[in-house]
Amino acid sequence: MAFVHPLARGAKVWTAKSLDDSEQRVLVIVTTISLDPSQKGYKKSLVEKLSRAARDHLAESQEAGAFVLINRLRDWKLPES
Numbered sequence: 001m002a003f004v005h006p007l008a009r010g011a012k013v014w015t016a017k018s019l020d021d022s023e024q025r026v027l028v029i030v031t032t033i034s035l036d037p038s039q040k041g042y043k044k045s046l047v048e049k050l051s052r053a054a055r056d057h058l059a060e061s062q063e064a065g066a067f068v069l070i071n072r073l074r075d076w077k078l079p080e081s
Contacts, residue, residue, distance in 0.1 A: 003054065008030065009030045027064040
């Protein structure tokens with residue numbers, strides 16, 4: 001069952017490998033909402049709403065053991081040097 005939410009632009013389960021070669025399945029959720037509290041436009045309530053939906057989805061589907069929220073690559077800002 002795929003994760004679908006109005007605040008998510010896409011989601012996919014990926015396998016992450018740790019330093020000891022163990023593997024864990026992770027639900028990676030791409031969103032356009034600001035995820036950094038120090039950024040303009042950050043809304044804690046939206047991040048919490050999307051996180052809660054992800055936790056609920058994982059509890060029901062058992063397809064992954066964790067989730068991560070990320071912004072689209074084109075929305076990433078490089079720190080100024």
